Amino acid sequence: xxxxxxxxxxxxxxxxxxxxxxxxxxxxxxxxxxxxxxxxxxxxxxxxxxxxxxxxxxxxxxxxxxxxxxxxxxxxxxxxxxxxxxxxxxxxxxxxxxxxxxxxxxxxxxxxxxxxxxxxxxxxxxxxxxxxxxxxxxxxxxxxxxxxxxxxxxxxxxxxxxxxxxxxxxxxxxxxxxxxxxxxxxxxxxxxxxxxxxxxxxxxxxxxxxxxxxxxxxxxxxxxxxxxxxxxxxxxxxxxx
Amino acid sequence: xxxxxxxxxxxxxxxxxxxxxxxxxxxxxxxxxxxxxxxxxxxxxxxxxxxxxxxxxxxxxxxxxxxxxxxxxxxxxxxxxxxxxxxxxxxxxxxxxxxxxxxxxxxxxxxxxxxxxxxxxxxxxxxxxxxxxxxxxxxxxxxxxxxxxxxxxxxxxxxxxxxxxxxxxxxxxxxxxxxxxxxxxxxxxxxxxxxxxxxxxxxxxxxxxxxxxxxxxxxxxxxxxxxxxxxxxxxxxxxxxxxxxxxxxxxxxxxxxxxxxxxxxxxxxxxxxxxxxxxxxxxxxxxxxxxxxxxxxxxxxxxxxxxxxxxxxxxxxxxxxxxxxxxxxxxxxxxxxxxxxxxxxxxxxxxxxxxxxxxxxxxxxxxxxxxxxxxxxxxxxxxxxxxxxxxxxxxxxxxxxxxxxxxxxxxxxxxxxxxxxxxxxxxxxxxxxxxxxxxxxxxxxxxxxxxxxxxxxxxxxxxxxxxxxxxxxxxxx
Amino acid sequence: xxxxxxxxxxxxxxxxxxxxxxxxxxxxxxxxxxxxxxxxxxxxxxxxxxxxxxxxxxxxxxxxxxxxxxxxxxxxxxxxxxxxxxxxxxxxxxxxxxxxxxxxxxxxxxxxxxxxxxxxxxxxxxxxxxxxxxxxxxxxxxxxxxxxxxxxxxxxxxxxx
Numbered sequence: 026x027x028x029x030x031x032x033x034x035x036x037x038x039x040x041x042x043x044x045x046x047x048x049x050x051x052x053x054x055x056x057x058x059x060x061x062x063x064x065x066x067x068x069x070x071x072x073x074x075x076x077x078x079x080x081x082x083x084x085x086x087x088x089x090x091x092x093x094x095x096x097x098x099x100x101x102x103x104x105x106x107x108x109x110x111x112x113x114x115x116x117x118x119x120x121x122x123x124x125x126x127x128x129x130x131x132x133x134x135x136x137x138x139x140x141x142x143x144x145x146x147x148x149x150x151x152x153x154x155x156x157x158x159x160x161x162x163x164x165x166x167x168x169x170x171x172x173x174x175x176x177x178x179x180x181x182x183x184x185x186x187x188x189x190x191x192x193x194x195x196x197x198x199x200x201x202x203x204x205x206x207x208x209x210x211x212x213x214x215x216x217x218x219x220x221x222x223x224x225x226x227x228x229x230x231x232x233x234x235x236x237x238x239x240x241x242x243x244x245x246x247x248x249x250x251x252x253x254x255x256x257x258x259x260x261x262x263x264x265x266x
Numbered sequence: 267x268x269x270x271x272x273x274x275x276x277x278x279x280x281x282x283x284x285x286x287x288x289x290x291x292x293x294x295x296x297x298x299x300x301x302x303x304x305x306x307x308x309x310x311x312x313x314x315x316x317x318x319x320x321x322x323x324x325x326x327x328x329x330x331x332x333x334x335x336x337x338x339x340x341x342x343x344x345x346x347x348x349x350x351x352x353x354x355x356x357x358x359x360x361x362x363x364x365x366x367x368x369x370x371x372x373x374x375x376x377x378x379x380x381x382x383x384x385x386x387x388x389x390x391x392x393x394x395x396x397x398x399x400x401x402x403x404x405x406x407x408x409x410x411x412x413x414x415x416x417x418x419x420x421x422x423x424x425x426x427x428x429x430x431x432x433x434x435x436x437x438x439x440x441x442x443x444x445x446x447x448x449x450x451x452x453x454x455x456x457x458x459x460x461x462x463x464x465x466x467x468x469x470x471x472x473x474x475x476x477x478x479x480x481x482x483x484x485x486x487x488x489x490x491x492x493x494x495x496x497x498x499x500x501x502x503x504x505x506x507x508x509x510x511x512x513x514x515x516x517x518x519x520x521x522x523x524x525x526x527x528x529x530x531x532x533x534x535x536x537x538x539x540x541x542x543x544x545x546x547x548x549x550x551x552x553x554x555x556x557x558x559x560x561x562x563x564x565x566x567x568x569x570x571x572x573x574x575x576x577x578x579x580x581x582x583x584x585x586x587x588x589x590x591x592x593x594x595x596x597x598x599x600x601x602x603x604x605x606x607x608x609x610x611x612x613x614x615x616x617x618x619x620x621x622x623x624x625x626x627x628x629x630x631x632x633x634x635x636x637x638x639x640x641x642x643x644x645x646x647x648x649x650x651x652x653x654x655x656x657x658x659x660x661x662x663x664x665x666x667x668x669x670x671x672x673x674x675x676x677x678x679x680x681x682x683x684x685x686x687x688x689x690x691x692x693x694x695x696x697x698x699x700x701x702x703x704x705x706x707x708x709x710x711x712x713x714x715x716x717x718x719x720x721x722x723x724x725x726x727x728x729x730x731x732x733x734x735x736x737x738x739x740x741x742x743x
Numbered sequence: 744x745x746x747x748x749x750x751x752x753x754x755x756x757x758x759x760x761x762x763x764x765x766x767x768x769x770x771x772x773x774x775x776x777x778x779x780x781x782x783x784x785x786x787x788x789x790x791x792x793x794x795x796x797x798x799x800x801x802x803x804x805x806x807x808x809x810x811x812x813x814x815x816x817x818x819x820x821x822x823x824x825x826x827x828x829x830x831x832x833x834x835x836x837x838x839x840x841x842x843x844x845x846x847x848x849x850x851x852x853x854x855x856x857x858x859x860x861x862x863x864x865x866x867x868x869x870x871x872x873x874x875x876x877x878x879x880x881x882x883x884x885x886x887x888x889x890x891x892x893x894x895x896x897x898x899x900x901x902x903x904x
Contacts, residue, residue, distance in 0.1 A: 078348035078682045087679035105677070114525045116833035117434035117840075120441065121419050126832040139429075141419055142342065142412015143437055144352035149524045153350050153677040157412065159343030181341040182412030251676055254525060296784060296885025422819055430823035433847055434833050434840050442850040450857040457864065461883075465784070468880035483865075484872030487882055488890075492786040493797040494867040501805050501860045509853050516846065717785045720885060724785070742788065 040111050040131035040259040042189050043231030044218070045241040047263040048101035051225040053086050057104060060220030064190060066176045068162035081156040083107065083187040084217050101264050104226065106217070107154045107187035108250065109133055111257030115146035115155065123184070130194060131259070135186050142182040151251050152258075155186045189228070190215040210236035231259065280735045284728060289569055290383055291737065293723035296716070302563035303462075303712045304469050309562050311709065322702040330695030333688055334409060342412050346686040350677070351669045355689035356410035358664045359696060361538075362545065363403035364444070364517055365660060369546025370396025371451060371510040375503045383739060384575040386722045387567040390462075390715050391557060392550050393455040398703045399549075400448045402696040407444075409692055436519045447513045454502045457495060460485045462712040477710075514542045521667065527605035528671040531598065537590040541660055544587045544629065547580045548656030553704070555650035557713060567714050570644030577643030580652065584633040591629075609674040617683060618670055621662045628659025752891040753782075753877045762887040763792045769891065778893040782878065784885045792887075804863030805856050812855015813848060820844035 061067065061084050070079050084106040091098045113133045116124050123140040126133060147155035161181040164172075172178060175192035179185050197213040210229045218226040229238035241247070247261040285292045294302075311319075337344050347354040373392035377385035408414050420441050422431050431438045464485040467478035485491060518538035521529040531537075551573065558568040598606050613622045632655045636642050643649060669684040707713075721742065729738040756762040762781070769779060776795050781787060789796055824831075824838045832838070864870065882888050 074343060077685075078350070078680070079343065080349075085679070087677075089679070103679075105679070112835045114834070117432070117836050118436065118524070119833070120432050120435040120437040122429060122432045122831055122833070124833075126834065128830065128832055139419070140413070141416045142414075143410070144347070144412065145435070145437055145520075145524075147349070147352045148526065148672065151525055151676050153675055153680045156349070157352065158341070159348070160341040184412075296883075300884060422823070428826050428828050429831075430819065430826065432831075432833065433820060433824070433843050434836050439843065439846045439850070442847060442854075446850050446854040446857075449854065453857060453861040457861070460870075461784070465883040468883045479873065480871070483868075483870035484874070484876070485868070485870070486876060486878050487782045487784055489781045489787075489789065489794065489797050490799070491868045492783070493799045494801050494864045496786055497799050497801040498805075498860045498864045501802065502857060505853060505857055505860075508849075509857075512846075512849060512853075721785045 040109060040257075041230060041232050042109070042130060042132060042194065043229065043238050043242060043259040043261070044106075044189070044215075045227045045238050045247065045261045045263070046104050047225045047227075048103055049263060049265065050223045051086070051102045051104060051221075052223055053088065053102040054222065055086055056220040056222060057084050057217035057226060058082050058086065060216040061106075061187070063171060064173055064176070064216035065188070066172050066178050067156075067185075068158065068179070069164065069168065070159070070162055074159065079157075079159050081158070081162075081185070083154070083156060083185070085154075103262070103264075104217075105152060105154060105250075106260070107133065107189075108152055108256065108258030108260045109187075109189055111259065112255055114149045114151065114254070114256060118145040118149050119143070120145070130189075130191065132189055132191065133186075134191075135184060135188070137177055137179050137183050137185065140183045142184065144184065146184060151254055151256065155184055158183045158185065210238070281728060284735070284737065287569070287571055288726070288737065289387060289567060289571070289719065290722045290726040290739075291728065292566075293720075294566075296720050299714075299716050299719065300465055300469060302566060303714045303716050304466065306562040306564060306714075307466075307709060307712055308470070308474075315705070319702070319705055322698045322705070325698040326695055326702055328695075329691040330405070330699055333692050333695065337409065337688055337692070338414060344688040346684055346689060348682065348684070350675050350680045350682065351672050351684040353410070353672065354669050354684055355665070355686050355693055356406050358661065358668050359406040359689075359693050360403050360410070361517055361664045361668070362661050363399045363406060363696065363700075364514060365538075365542035365545040365664075366549045366657075367396040367399035367403065367447075367451070367546070368510055368514060368539070368542040369550045370394070370399070371454075371506055372543055372546060373550060374454070375506045375510070378499075378503045379507070381739075381741075382575075383722055383726070384572055386718045387714050388550070388554055388572060389718065390455070390459065390711075391553055391713055393451065394704060394707055394713075395546070395549060395553060396451045397448070397455050398700050398707075400444070400451065401703070402700050403444065404448070405696055405699070406693075409689075436516060436523045439516045440520060443509075443513045443516045447509055450502070450506055450509055454499075454506055457499050457502065458715050458718065459711060460495065461487065461717045462715055465716060466712055511539055514539045526672060526675060527603060528598065528609045528667070528674070531594055533590060533594050533597070537587075537594055540583060540586045540590050541663060544580075544583045545657050545660035547576060547583055548653035548660070551576050551580065551649045551653035552657070555646040555653075557708070558646055561708065561713070564714075567719065573646055573649045574640060574644045577637045577649050577652075580633055580649075580656065581637040584630060584637070584656070588630045605674065605676050609671055612674050613666060613670060616670070616673075618666075621670070622666055625659050625662040625666060628655040629663065632656070632659075751877060752893075753879065753888055754891070755879060755881055755886050755888045757886055759787065759791055759887065762889060765889055766792055766794065769889070774891060774893055778891055780890040780892070782882050782888040782890055784883045784887075787887065800867050801860060801863040804866065805860040808859020808862070809852050809856035811859070812852045815855060816848040816851030819851065820847040 062082060065083060067081050067083060070081055084104055087103040087105050089100045091100055109132050113126065116126055116133060120143060121139055121141050123136045124133060124146050144157055147157060158179050158181050193213050193215065197208050201208045210233055214228045218228040227238050227241055229236045231239045231242060233239060242261040247263055249258045249261060345354055370392040373385055374389040408417060411417060420431055420438065460482060463478050463482035467475060467482045470478055515535040515538065518534035522531055522534035524530060554568055554572065558564045599610060633652055636648060636652050673681060673683055725740045725742050727738055728735050754765060756765060766779065781792055781794065821839055821844065877890055879888065
């Protein structure tokens with residue numbers, strides 16, 4: 026039983042964990058996509074379903090171009106993942122409390138085993154970064170041996186999305202707790218940031234003004250996507266710097 | 267002088283004329299009406315009936331239940347939903363069937379409250395539409411769930427996890443509202459049915475006698491029973507109206523509460539209610555035309571005046587729908603939000619632009635072109651055709667609001683057109699199940715509330731004002 | 744029949760007028776209104792037959808149900824969020840969101856009210872009741888029957904009208 030006075034709402038502008046993505050140095054190599062899929066046991070949906078918009082990547086590299094052929098100009102690639110909004114539109118619409126706000130980590134949690142598959146959260150996500158398990162996808166033989174034991178394997182009919190590699194966060198926290206200290210910035214990073222050869226993705230604690238990620242985030246020309254919706258995203262993008 | 271004569275002549279004819287036109291002025295002894303209703307119900311089904319019945323049963327068994335099994339076994343991937351169209355035809359059908367269900371309440375509650383006398387013979391036919399339509403809506407929304415076997419997690423009940431449904435979610439409100447509406451409309455269907463069940467009990471034999479005896483609950487018609495029944499029906503008639511409004515408003519909030527361009531609209535509540543009544547009245551016209559055309563003695567109970575009255579309602583509701591549609595469109599267009607602009611352009615000029623124009627033709631042009639004429643309104647096949655057009659138009663409207671609108675979102679990288687899969691046969695399955703339930707009901711329960719018709723006939727009379735004869739109604743209640 | 748002192752009579756009339764006359768006659772013979780009951784195929788109001796007002800509990804039961812429903816809604820809207828083992832936060836919305844509580848209270852109040860109205864009819868009319876009762880099928884043909892259940896009355900005298 027919770028007493029009302031214990032309940033504190035977190036609506037601070039700044040979250041705890043954050044990310045900065047520099048689109049200008051992103052090469053579009055898709056290493057983050059592959060690393061994320063391996064780290065988080067993401068299903069391989071196959072060519073046909075992938076072609077029909079059912080690819081289940083938690084991070085995707087969006088490509089755009091300007092102008093008409095032959096005067097085509099590529100614009101910087103845009104890695105898109107869950108923005109871990111402080112004011113998330115996906116959370117209140119779930120009838121089963123399958124997607125809730127973590128007060129400890131300031132992240133949007135997805136509770137796989139609570140999800141009944143109404144898909145309202147995905148519909149209400151302005152960033153379109155939620156992935157639904159449309160089928161029970163098979164893992165061809167050697168792939169089933171590389172599953173990450175720290176991450177739940179999701180089954181058919183369940184929504185999923187980027188967690189900021191919450192299993193790594195917890196591992197680092199456990200380690201720090203055992204050593205009697207706080208988690209340091211840079212102690213660990215997410216799979217996508219780790220895999221990025223150009224270091225276009227930087228992850229860390231945005232609540233620490235000394236951290237690399239908060240210094241980058243305040244560099245001036247950083248933008249948050251769809252900021253006008255008031256979702257308070259925790260991912261900052263650099264473009265045309 | 268000659269003028270007077272024609273008036274007198276007219277007067278002599280008019281009593282006969284009124285009798286022919288108005289059921290309420292054409293009374294038959296109650297026993298005879300009972301016999302007619304019983305005969306229409308007990309009439310041995312023709313081979314055509316059985317063929318349609320068998321065909322629909324096969325359609326329901328294969329398209330609804332077998333395909334649903336496939337869907338559950340293989341997952342929502344069998345349907346056409348994907349990113350960004352997470353909601354497809356299942357949701358379209360849910361909204362559509364809830365819309366159909368609104369006509370029953372409109373006819374039997376709103377018209378009862380306002381004592382619109384033309385409602386009397388077809389309140390039950392309309393209430394059956396409500397109940398059976400809601401059954402289809404329930405099926406459609408459960409088909410849509412990714413893990414339908416866990417649907418009970420949405421219900422409020424004490425459990426070991428101490429988790430209650432999320433009351434922030436419009437879907438939870440939806441569940442509460444639709445449950446309330448389904449239960450109350452079923453009870454509201456049953457209450458006025460009790461005296462007719464007693465009537466059927468008194469005049470049937472064999473297993474039917476038992477069937478009606480059980481459903482009549484021992485009703486005799488004592489003063490007390492009638493008083494309790496009438497009081498309850500009165501409470502229901504008033505209370506179910508706000509419930510009906512709340513249901514479709516909450517359905518509209520599933521969309522309006524979201525942040526999507528094209529969905530986030532404050533006028534969706536009334537717009538959806540009017541749309542629901544639009545398709546519901548259209549469906550009522552179809553059902554009445556079918557009942558009148560196929561069942562014995564129904565030409566006595568359902569007449570031109572009833573189609574005429576429904577036609578007028580359809581016309582008014584069509585105008586109201588046009589008003590709300592334009593209101594919604596105008597404000598979205600004027601707002602100038604780039605995503606909304608894109609979406610409106612996609613509605614009209616996208617690959618499914620034909621649907622947008624077909625919607626306007628079916629919902630506005632066809633009703634307005636036909637329903638202004640009193641004689642056309644009174645023609646059953648014509649008004650049923652308008653009803654079909656309106657229902658097609660309203661289905662298109664929901665299709666445009668759901669899968670077509672969500673194609674355009676704020677992440678252009680994900681834009682993709684929805685291609686329906688298993689939803690199409692399953693949707694046809696719900697239509698077949700609706701017709702099947704209705705066919706079975708027409709053979710099992712008296713479709714005409716005879717006691718209400720008799721009550722109306724007692725209250726009506728012709729009255730002369732000077733040289734003119736007019737219909738007059740006494741308030742018996 | 745002679746042993747039991749209760750006279751149990753069912754008289755069938757074709758129309759309102761003779762039925763109303765018969766009721767007046769019975770009253771003149773000393774039969775109390777409580778001993779009479781009218782059975783009809785359509786709702787006949789008390790005033791038409793000059794009968795005393797019928798008491799019904801349905802509106803009261805409905806109100807009771809509405810209160811119960813409101814209580815259920817109140818529990819869901821205001822108490823259930825405090826029953827979770829840990830605070831569940833969605834977005835930055837309050838634990839007890841304002842406007843949605845109105846929706847929940849409304850729906851459950853209406854549900855409680857309508858179910859209890861329905862149940863009220865059953866309770867007040869003693870439904871379902873499958874015991875054999877004084878009844879003739881002609882009643883559902885629109886005839887009006889007067890049922891006299893009168894202790895200590897002279898049956899022969901009553902048969903006169």
